[in-house]
Amino acid sequence: MAVCGALVRSGRLSRPISGRNSAFIDSRFAVVKRLASALSYVPETAPSDFGETTKMNLFQSINSAMDVALANDPTAVIFGEDVAFGGVFRCTIGLADKYGKDRVFNTPLCEQGIAGFGIGMAVMGATAIAEIQFADYIFPAFDQIVNEAAKYRYRSGNLFDCGRLTMRAPCGAVGHGALYHSQSPEAFFAHVPGIKVVIPRGPIQAKGLLLACIKDDNPCIFLEPKILYRAAVEHVPVGDFSLPLSSAEVVVEGKDVTMVAWGTQVQVLREVCNMAQEKLGVSCELIDLRTIMPWDSETVIKSVNKTGRLLVAHEAPLTGGFAAEVASTVQSECFLHLEAPVERVCGYDTPFPHIFEPFYMPDKWRCFEAVKKLINY
Amino acid sequence: MEIYVNILKAPRNHVVELAKMAAVRSVFRVRSLLQQGFYGFYRNSASFAVRNVSIGSKISISPGQKRQMSSQTLDLEEDKPQFPGSRSEFTKKLEFITPDVYNGIPVYRVLDRQGKIIEADQDPKLSKEAVYDMYHKMTLLNTMDRILYESQRQGRISFYMTNYGEEATHMGSAAALNPGDVVFGQYREAGVLMYRGFTLDQFMNQCYGNAEDAGRGRQMPVHYGSKELNFVTISSPLGTQMPQASGAAYALKRSGKRLCVICYFGDGAASEGDAHAAFNFAATLECPIIFFCRNNGYAISTPTSEQYRGDGIAARGPSYGMATLRVDGNDAFAVYNAVKAARELAVNENRPVLIEAMTYRIGHHSTSDDSTAYRSVDEVNYWDKQDHPIGRLRHYMVNQGWWDMEKEKAWMKQARNEVMQAFQRAEKKKKPPPSELFYDTYREMLPHLQQQREQMRKHVAQYPENYPLENFEKDRD
The missing domain is CATH 3.40.50.970 (Thiamin diphosphate (ThDP)-binding fold, Pyr/PP domains)
Structure with a gap:
């Protein structure tokens, strides 16, 4: 992984040679802040x-x-x-x-x-x-x-x-x-x-x-x-505590559309929940899967049986992504409750691109569009 | 000691360049172990720093600071390379280091081909009982191999791998270890397990994958394992056990038990990236481990001439900063001495040792292989008839007056009977219940696997005629 080493040391993402290099740390803060502005945590x-x-x-x-x-x-x-x-x-x-x-x-x-x-x-x-x-x-x-x-x-x-x-x-x-x-x-x-x-x-x-x-x-x-x-x-x-594995969490409760994600994408969909409510009057239920394998299908199935609609979103490419597994289980377990085909909003089936990243990402606008599609089906 | 002598006689720049190539200091540590062919080296930069303390002005860092920061000491007065990644001197000559700069690393042996001790001071002086034990187990292993190989040919087990010709590497090394030392094997080390007390029944149960198999019938034959004998279960991928063995050795070091790990692998597996990872991790993290290479000449059909171009596996040891020895793998006593000395180094000094045992795979790679397609019968016959490890130890025992033809005949008859009886017992036993398919995937039986187990049961109950249920025990619940 020689290339990795070189990138770590020279790339913008992380180039710490010394922990005492405060100039570096400050510059990285700036980078993260700039990027984070697109992401409201x-x-x-x-x-x-x-x-x-x-x-x-x-x-x-x-x-x-x-x-x-x-x-x-x-x-x-x-x-x-x-x-x-x-x-x-x-x-x-x-x-x-x-x-x-x-x-x-x-x-x-x-x-x-x-x-x-x-x-x-x-x-x-x-x-x-x-x-x-x-x-x-x-x-x-x-x-x-x-x-x-x-x-x-x-x-x-x-x-x-x-x-x-x-x-x-x-x-x-x-x-x-x-x-x-x-x-x-x-x-x-x-x-x-x-x-x-x-x-x-x-x-x-x-x-x-x-x-x-x-x-x-x-x-x-x-x-x-x-x-x-x-x-x-x-x-x-500050002390010792654990959260359960293989247990998804309903982060936002809703009744019209179930949205499933993990990691950063949960934060993206949290915004989509607000957008859907404000712009469409649609109530979304947001589930953080937390454990991808073995995953908590029960929580997802229960939610989709209630809402009848499912959106799964992840940064990884569409084909063979874990959204496919979620969608497959939901079509088999919730078939008669579904009001629309399951929507997947994912990275495209390309390598992860550099300057094209804004277009590649399953951002809030692509997810919002998918919610509209689910509602209007 | 040829390599050692040659290095001393070589021009100084050769020595320096050779040392640089091998990433070792040009000063060799002369230890008593050198008598047995070990090459020890000053390894770490700490000694480098100390050596320069009294010379001129320099930027030095106190030991306290060194724990947090780079341990490099700059010596600005001497015209020496200051690169953090090397420990040598400048040269004005443009000279490539070629592989023929030194003769091959010698092969340490104790017994000659007629079973005579060559140097009296190298005699391990094993008791009659200890040698009997080794010999009995070498021949028992050989007998078990013959019967299980044949049983695969008759379709009674699915697969087998013989250990023919490598019996001395197994018994010689196993005898030199502490029973608490942990074994990470490749797949052709059944003798190590046998030496430690794995019974014929246990071998047979595993090969049959019956209900008594500790592995619950999940793996192909010869994938043995035993917790109580500290023999980690074999897996098929080659070389994967090697970095694991380094990690296990690190854990043993931290536990303070004064035990080590022995990791067996072949000349082919040494080409895997995992081998490199294991050597480098063990050296840099100072792990008490013996890397034991069984160089048997072939990786399935690929001869060593197509596997590597350097001086075998041993030549790689010094380049990782490891003490290294090449040994005659068909000489049980040489292997014993080598592993015993290596164990002392590993446990007392928390450092890895590489042993390359030169041997020959007399059998086919496995029951799926026919080696006549890639090597001559004459070649195999030489090793089988002229230089066989069992024959050499037998010569020694006969020379000592401990063994004769009569004893040999009686023992071989008994060995065959013992193997056949265990074989028949194992063949009669049923397979574990089909639901064993789902257990041990995780520590606990997770809901999705419980669900899939129920689906399987339901389906099999519906179509019992399509599944070999009569060979299996009934489900446990």
């Missing part, structure tokens, strides 16, 4: 029984989750490319100082090695938290994830497993990431029995779901929408 409130909260953005809440994991579990370790100095997205900042270099450490630049190494640690009963620097670079590790991590328990008759493994990777569009700093590969992993795939929509969700993945006895892939690292800020519980 609506902060959420954590349930009061999760205890004391403090203001965190998404990378800080990820950091806080790993801090909790390392503090509670002496076998837990974090490793990956550049994690020791805090990671190119700052998710591991301060953890090496706090827990030592043998628990938070750099690996050579080799994703299949990171995955394999993590599996081996987990097989020995240690809690392994591996970072893949970008989800776009997870593919050298595909064999280790698909043929090894996912099948360890099954093929050994439960003699051995790597359930203590969690692999984190930043994913999704940021405005300028082009082909190799933008992808959302969740559908590839959704096709693999034996692993869990989780994507949070904001800081509170990120911490609760990441801790759930770390504690879960199955290998998990945790994809972090990187545009939200700094753009999404809310009051996050």
Whole structure:
């Protein structure tokens, strides 16, 4: 992944050589702010029984989750490319100082090695938290994830497993990431029995779901929408808490159209809910799937049986995307309740483009148009 | 010690360039282990920094700071390269480093082909019982291979892979390990498992995928595993076990148990990216692991001449910063000595060791392969008749007066009986219930799998005549 290294170091997306380079950090803030202006993040409130909260953005809440994991579990370790100095997205900042270099450490630049190494640690009963620097670079590790991590328990008759493994990777569009700093590969992993795939929509969700993945006895892939690292800020519980896996959440209740999304796209559809209400008088119900595999079909089916209409939206390309799986299940389970064919608004079936990103994205205008189509069918 | 001597005799710039090529210091660490052919090297930049402390003005960083920052020390007075990625000197000569700059790494052996100890100080001095145990298990493995190979030919099991010719690599290495050391195998290491106490019944149950198979009939034959024997279940993809083994070794190091991992792989698997990943991770993260390469000359049909162009797998060790040894894999005592010494290095110094055991795959790759299509019968016969690991150990035992033809005949008869009985027991057992198809995909039986299990049961109940239910146990609930 030599190209990856070069891009990380020279590209606009992230070029930290030194954590002390404040000029860089400031410039990146500006970039994120500019991009985030297109995305209005609506902060959420954590349930009061999760205890004391403090203001965190998404990378800080990820950091806080790993801090909790390392503090509670002496076998837990974090490793990956550049994690020791805090990671190119700052998710591991301060953890090496706090827990030592043998628990938070750099690996050579080799994703299949990171995955394999993590599996081996987990097989020995240690809690392994591996970072893949970008989800776009997870593919050298595909064999280790698909043929090894996912099948360890099954093929050994439960003699051995790597359930203590969690692999984190930043994913999704940021405005300028082009082909190799933008992808959302969740559908590839959704096709693999034996692993869990989780994507949070904001800081509170990120911490609760990441801790759930770390504690879960199955290998998990945790994809972090990187545009939200700094753009999404809310009051996050400081202590230990978990949110349930394989449990979708109704984020906005409504009665006319069900909209399903995950990660950043939940924030896009939240806006579409408002637009539909204001401009069309249409009431949308928004569901965050949260866990892509194994997914909570029950919550979606229940909602579609109520509304009769479904829109699924994701950044990844249309064909073979996870929206297809949701649509297929809904047509089979909700057939007689459907008022219109299921709409999918997704990335086009092209590589993720650079300057054309505004046209490629399943933005609020494309989603809004799909709502109109559903209503007018 | 030829390579060592050659390096010392070579022109200085050759030494420097060679060392640079291998990413090692030009100063070699002379250890007692060198007697056994180990190459040890000063590895880390910390020693480099210390060596320069007293020379001139420099920008140095205190150890406290070094933990947080780059560990490079700049020496601005000496005209030496200051690049962070190298540790050598400048040269005025434009000279490529060619692969023939040194002779091949020598093959360490203890027994000659007639089973005689070559150097008395290399005799592992194993007890009669220990040698018996090795020999019994080498021949038992050989007997089991013959019967299971034939049974596949008769259509009684679906697949098999023999271990012919590699028995000494299995028993020699297994005998040198602590039973708590964790094994990550490839697929042709049944002998290691047998040495640790996996019973004939357990082997047969796995090959039949019957209800007693710990793997619940989910994998092809020879994909053994045993939690209690610390032998991680085999998987088919090649090389994938290698970076996992490095990770497991790191976890063992952190646990403070003073155990190590041994990772077996072949000359073909060493070409996989996973092999590179494993070596580099183990070296940089200082993992107590023995990488044990069984270089048996072939990856299915591909000979080593088409697999690599360098000096085998061992030549790669120093370039990763690993202590490395090449050993005669048909010499059980040499393998034993090698692994025993490697284990000490790994456990005492938390560092990886690479052992390349040179051997020969006498059998076909698997029951799906016919090796007469790509190699001569004469070649196979040489290894089978002239240089067989079992024959060599038998010569040794005969030389010691511990073994004779009569004992051999009696033991071979007994071995065959034991294997046949276990074979018949395994064949009679039913397969696990069909619902086992769904278990262990996840730790818990998830709702969508419960649903699919019910769909399968319903369908099979509706069309029982289309499914081989008579061979399977009834569902557990």
